[in-house]
Amino acid sequence: MMPQFAEPIWLLAGMAAVLVLFLLFLLSERRAWRRLREFAAPSLLEPLTASHSRTRLWVKNGLLLLCILLLCFSLARPQWGANWEKAETRGIDVMIALDTSRSMMAEDIKPNRLERSKLAILDLLETVKGDRVGLIAFAGNAFLQCPLTLDYQAFRQTLFSISTETIPVGGTDVATAIDEAEAYFEETGNERILILITDGEDLEASGIQKARDAGQNGTRILAVGVGSTSGELIPISTPGGQQDFLRDASGKPVSTALDEGTLRRIAEVSNGLYAPLGPTGEGLRRVYEFSLAQSESTEQEEMLQRIPIERFQWPLAGAIFVIILESLLSTRRRNKGNGQGPGLGLAVLFLGSLVVAPGESVAGTAKDAEKAYQDGRYEESLTLYKDALLDEPDEPKLIYNTGVSAYRSGEYEEAITRFEQTLKEGSPKLQTKAFYNTGNSRVAYGFDQLEDQPALARDQWQFALKDYESALALDPGHSASQQNIEALRETIANHTYSLDVQAEPADAGSVSPGGEVFHKVPVPLEAKANEGWLFTEWTGEDIEDSTKARTTIRPTENRSVIARFVKTWQLEVATEDPSMGSAGESGTYREDEPVTIKAEGEDYFAFSKWIPEGCEVANEAAPETEVTLTADAKVTATFVPAFKLSVNLDPEIGGKAGPSGFFEEYSVVPIKAEPRPGFEWVGWVGDGIKDPNAPESSISLTADRIAIAEMKRIWNLVIIPTPEEGGTVEGAGNHPIGSTVEISATPAEGFKFDGWEGPGVEDPEAPSTRVTVQSTEHNLFARFSQDDSDQDQEDQDQQDQEQEDQQDQQQDQQDQQDQQEEDSQSDQQEEQDNEDQQEDTGEPEDNEGEEQEEQPSEQESPGEPQQEDSGEPVPMEMSREEARQLLNALSEDERFLPASELSQEKESDQSQPSGRDW
Known part of the structure; x- marks a missing residue:
C-alpha cells in the first residue's frame, strides 16, 4: 500500500536541500584540494594526506544528506493504514463566517477582536460533536477556507492560519459572506446554520436583504457582535516599526464601534438570534445553544470516519540514528581493531530508550515541574507541566497542577482555562478545589483589569462569587469559600458607588436616572430640556464631556452630577416701515446672555430709534445695541428721511476721514479726519462745514453734501x-x-x-x-487677510455637533421603539406567568425545593477557564493596597497535588457526576 503524505511540500523541500548541499560539498572538497596543491609540493601531498580518508568524508556527507532527507520525510507526515471511528451526527451543518477586516484588530476585547473570536470558536468546537462545521473568511469579499467537515483537527489548523491578510480586499461586506455560505451548503436535508462573527460595520449595507433571502431558503443566521459600542481605535505598525493607529485621508484616527442594530436585524429576518461575544466568548455558546433548542434534528445516523495512521515516528527515528552515526564517524583512517562498535551500540540503546520508556519521561517531566514549583520557579514549572500535558492531555490532576503554576505565574486566564478542564474530568473532591481556586483566580484577574477594563473586573468578581457558591454546594463544610464570599462582597461594595443625577432647575428638563454604579464603568448621562429651556452644561467630577447633553461618566467614588438648564425667550425684531429699512434678527435666545440687534436704513433713510415691548434696550438711539430678555419680547426699529453725506480723502492714502452715509434731514453731523504717518492735516473743502480748518468739525445737512479732507505729504x-x-x-x-x-x-x-x-x-x-x-512719493502696501484656520475648526466642530445631535435623535427613536417592544413582551410574559401559576397550583411543594437545589448548577462559571490555588499565600504582586488587603483576606487552605500522584490510578470516585452534572 502506497503511503500518503499530509504535507507533501516537505518532500520537495528535502530533495532540493539535498541537491544543493551535495553540490556545496563537492565544490568545497575541490576547492580544498586545489588550495592544498597550491600550498604543498606534489611530493608532499601523499604524506600530508595519509591520515585523511576521502571515502570516510563522503560517507559522513552522505549520512548528513540522508538525515536531512529523513527529517523532511518525517515532516511530510507519511500516513498508511487507517482506523475507522463511528461519529454520530445530528444532521446539522454549521458554517462559521469570520470577519477578517482591519477593524477586527481593535483591542477593546483582549488581545484583539479577531484573536478573541478565534479562541471562542475553538471553545465552541468542544460542544459541536457530531455536527459538520465549515469556515468562511470575509472582509470586502468572502472565500471558503474550510468546507463542511467532521474533521475538527483540520478545521482547527485552518482557523489558526486566519488573519487580516487572508482576504486582501478591504472593507466589511456581510452580504458576500452570506452568499458564500449559501453556495457551499449542500442539498442534504440537514439543518443549515450560519454563524456570523463580526463587528457589524456593514459598509455595503446590503447584508439585511441577503439575510432575509437566506432565511427564506432555510438558513438560520446567528449573529455574534465583537467589540464595544463606544468605539475603539485600530492599531497598526508603521514601516519604521512604530505603533500608530489607522487614519483617514485627513489624518484623523479611525474609530470602529460595534453596530449591534444591523446584526440584530440580520438575525431577526432569518429567524436567528443576536448576542455580543463577550470577554470570554459566552455569546457564541449562547447563540449555538439557541440553535440547538430551535432545531428539530436529533441523533439521526452514525457515520464511519476514516482516521489515517501517522507514521512520521519511523523516519524521525532513522534520522536520529543517522545523525548519531555521522557524529561518531571520523574522516581519519583507523587501524584495524579500532572499530566503532561501542558508539554504535550507544546510539542503538539511546533509540531504544526513546521507545521503551515514554511513561518514565512523562513522569519525570511532572516531577521536575513539581520541584520547580516548590522552589518558586513558577514560570518554569508552568512550561514543564504543559510539556507533560502533551502526552497525557486528559489527566485531571496534571491539568489541575498546570492551573496552579499558571496562577502563581500571574497567567490568570491560562489558569482559569486549566481549571475548567478539571471541572469536566475531575472527581467531585477535585471539582470543589477547582471551583474554590477559580474564584481566587477571578479575583486576581479582576484586580489586574480594574483600571483598564473595569466592566470585565466587575464581571469576574461576580463570577468568582458563583464559583465560591458552587464550591459550597459541593462541600457545605468548605469554610474557606464562605470566608472569601464575605471578603469579596465587601470589596465589591467598596468599588460600588452611588450616582445622583439632578436637573437644575428641577422643572427645566429631564435627566437619566442615577443609582449604584461600579468603579470606572462608563455610565451614560442624558439631559433633555423641556420646552422653553436649553441645556448648558453638566457639573460634577469624572464626566467625559460636560458640554454635551448626552455624555458619559466614569465614577471613581460617590458622585453627584447636575444638568444645568437656562430659560429661553422668543425675541421678535421688526421695522415700523419695511420700505425705509431692515432690522434683525428674530429668534430664540438665552435669558442669561444679552442679544445684539442691528438696524440698517435704505437709501435716503436713517435709523431713528428702537421701540421696546417687554424688554430692556441698552441704547435706544444706537442702530446696533443689546437687548436683555426676561420674557418673550418685541423691539421695533423706526426710520426717518435722510440726506446723503460723502466724506472723502485727498489723496486717498492720506489717512482716515468720515463718516459717510445717510443721516436725518436738516441734522448736524460730526465729521473727523486723521492723517496717516507721513502726512499732515491741511483742511476741509465743502459746503456747510462749521470750521474748515479743524480736523474735528461738523456739517449741516440741508441737502446732499460732500466733504473732502485734504492732507499734505511729508515723507517720501x-x-x-x-x-x-x-x-x-x-x-x-x-x-x-x-x-x-x-x-x-x-x-x-x-x-x-x-x-x-x-x-x-x-x-x-x-x-x-x-x-x-x-x-x-514711494508707496508700499502690506497685504493682510483673515486667518480662517480657527474659523474652519469652529465650522468643523459645529458640523460634528450637528451630526452627534442627529445621531442622538435617531438613538432616541430606536430606544423608544425598543421600549415599546419590551413592554409588549413583558405584558405577554405576565399573562403566560399567570396561566402557569394557575396550572401549577396543585403540584407538591417539594418540586420547588428540588428546582432550587439544582439552580446553582446553572450559575457555575460562565464557561470561562478556571484556576486553582495552593496552601501558601497567593503572590498577587498587586500595586494597589486594596488588592493586597483582599487577597490577604482570601483563605487558601487547598494543597498542591504532588506529581507522584500522577502515576497512581485515578480515584474511584471519578465515576461520579462531573462538575457539569451535580
Whole structure:
C-alpha cells in the first residue's frame, strides 16, 4: 500500500536541500584540494594526506544528506493504514463566517477582536460533536477556507492560519459572506446554520436583504457582535516599526464601534438570534445553544470516519540514528581493531530508550515541574507541566497542577482555562478545589483589569462569587469559600458607588436616572430640556464631556452630577416701515446672555430709534445695541428721511476721514479726519462745514453734501497696511533716494501677512525685509487677510455637533421603539406567568425545593477557564493596597497535588457526576 503524505511540500523541500548541499560539498572538497596543491609540493601531498580518508568524508556527507532527507520525510507526515471511528451526527451543518477586516484588530476585547473570536470558536468546537462545521473568511469579499467537515483537527489548523491578510480586499461586506455560505451548503436535508462573527460595520449595507433571502431558503443566521459600542481605535505598525493607529485621508484616527442594530436585524429576518461575544466568548455558546433548542434534528445516523495512521515516528527515528552515526564517524583512517562498535551500540540503546520508556519521561517531566514549583520557579514549572500535558492531555490532576503554576505565574486566564478542564474530568473532591481556586483566580484577574477594563473586573468578581457558591454546594463544610464570599462582597461594595443625577432647575428638563454604579464603568448621562429651556452644561467630577447633553461618566467614588438648564425667550425684531429699512434678527435666545440687534436704513433713510415691548434696550438711539430678555419680547426699529453725506480723502492714502452715509434731514453731523504717518492735516473743502480748518468739525445737512479732507505729504516712503485693521508696519519715513531701508509688517490677531506690494522690495513674501527708496512719493502696501484656520475648526466642530445631535435623535427613536417592544413582551410574559401559576397550583411543594437545589448548577462559571490555588499565600504582586488587603483576606487552605500522584490510578470516585452534572 502506497503511503500518503499530509504535507507533501516537505518532500520537495528535502530533495532540493539535498541537491544543493551535495553540490556545496563537492565544490568545497575541490576547492580544498586545489588550495592544498597550491600550498604543498606534489611530493608532499601523499604524506600530508595519509591520515585523511576521502571515502570516510563522503560517507559522513552522505549520512548528513540522508538525515536531512529523513527529517523532511518525517515532516511530510507519511500516513498508511487507517482506523475507522463511528461519529454520530445530528444532521446539522454549521458554517462559521469570520470577519477578517482591519477593524477586527481593535483591542477593546483582549488581545484583539479577531484573536478573541478565534479562541471562542475553538471553545465552541468542544460542544459541536457530531455536527459538520465549515469556515468562511470575509472582509470586502468572502472565500471558503474550510468546507463542511467532521474533521475538527483540520478545521482547527485552518482557523489558526486566519488573519487580516487572508482576504486582501478591504472593507466589511456581510452580504458576500452570506452568499458564500449559501453556495457551499449542500442539498442534504440537514439543518443549515450560519454563524456570523463580526463587528457589524456593514459598509455595503446590503447584508439585511441577503439575510432575509437566506432565511427564506432555510438558513438560520446567528449573529455574534465583537467589540464595544463606544468605539475603539485600530492599531497598526508603521514601516519604521512604530505603533500608530489607522487614519483617514485627513489624518484623523479611525474609530470602529460595534453596530449591534444591523446584526440584530440580520438575525431577526432569518429567524436567528443576536448576542455580543463577550470577554470570554459566552455569546457564541449562547447563540449555538439557541440553535440547538430551535432545531428539530436529533441523533439521526452514525457515520464511519476514516482516521489515517501517522507514521512520521519511523523516519524521525532513522534520522536520529543517522545523525548519531555521522557524529561518531571520523574522516581519519583507523587501524584495524579500532572499530566503532561501542558508539554504535550507544546510539542503538539511546533509540531504544526513546521507545521503551515514554511513561518514565512523562513522569519525570511532572516531577521536575513539581520541584520547580516548590522552589518558586513558577514560570518554569508552568512550561514543564504543559510539556507533560502533551502526552497525557486528559489527566485531571496534571491539568489541575498546570492551573496552579499558571496562577502563581500571574497567567490568570491560562489558569482559569486549566481549571475548567478539571471541572469536566475531575472527581467531585477535585471539582470543589477547582471551583474554590477559580474564584481566587477571578479575583486576581479582576484586580489586574480594574483600571483598564473595569466592566470585565466587575464581571469576574461576580463570577468568582458563583464559583465560591458552587464550591459550597459541593462541600457545605468548605469554610474557606464562605470566608472569601464575605471578603469579596465587601470589596465589591467598596468599588460600588452611588450616582445622583439632578436637573437644575428641577422643572427645566429631564435627566437619566442615577443609582449604584461600579468603579470606572462608563455610565451614560442624558439631559433633555423641556420646552422653553436649553441645556448648558453638566457639573460634577469624572464626566467625559460636560458640554454635551448626552455624555458619559466614569465614577471613581460617590458622585453627584447636575444638568444645568437656562430659560429661553422668543425675541421678535421688526421695522415700523419695511420700505425705509431692515432690522434683525428674530429668534430664540438665552435669558442669561444679552442679544445684539442691528438696524440698517435704505437709501435716503436713517435709523431713528428702537421701540421696546417687554424688554430692556441698552441704547435706544444706537442702530446696533443689546437687548436683555426676561420674557418673550418685541423691539421695533423706526426710520426717518435722510440726506446723503460723502466724506472723502485727498489723496486717498492720506489717512482716515468720515463718516459717510445717510443721516436725518436738516441734522448736524460730526465729521473727523486723521492723517496717516507721513502726512499732515491741511483742511476741509465743502459746503456747510462749521470750521474748515479743524480736523474735528461738523456739517449741516440741508441737502446732499460732500466733504473732502485734504492732507499734505511729508515723507517720501509711506507704508499702508491693507486693510487698516490687518496689522502694523514699520520703516516708513524720509529717506535718501537710492538708500536701502529695513521694513517689517506684524499681523493683528486673527490676520495673516500675505506679502508686500510696491517697487524696490527685496523679498515680497517675507514680513521683515528691505526696500530701496526710488522716488519722492514711494508707496508700499502690506497685504493682510483673515486667518480662517480657527474659523474652519469652529465650522468643523459645529458640523460634528450637528451630526452627534442627529445621531442622538435617531438613538432616541430606536430606544423608544425598543421600549415599546419590551413592554409588549413583558405584558405577554405576565399573562403566560399567570396561566402557569394557575396550572401549577396543585403540584407538591417539594418540586420547588428540588428546582432550587439544582439552580446553582446553572450559575457555575460562565464557561470561562478556571484556576486553582495552593496552601501558601497567593503572590498577587498587586500595586494597589486594596488588592493586597483582599487577597490577604482570601483563605487558601487547598494543597498542591504532588506529581507522584500522577502515576497512581485515578480515584474511584471519578465515576461520579462531573462538575457539569451535580
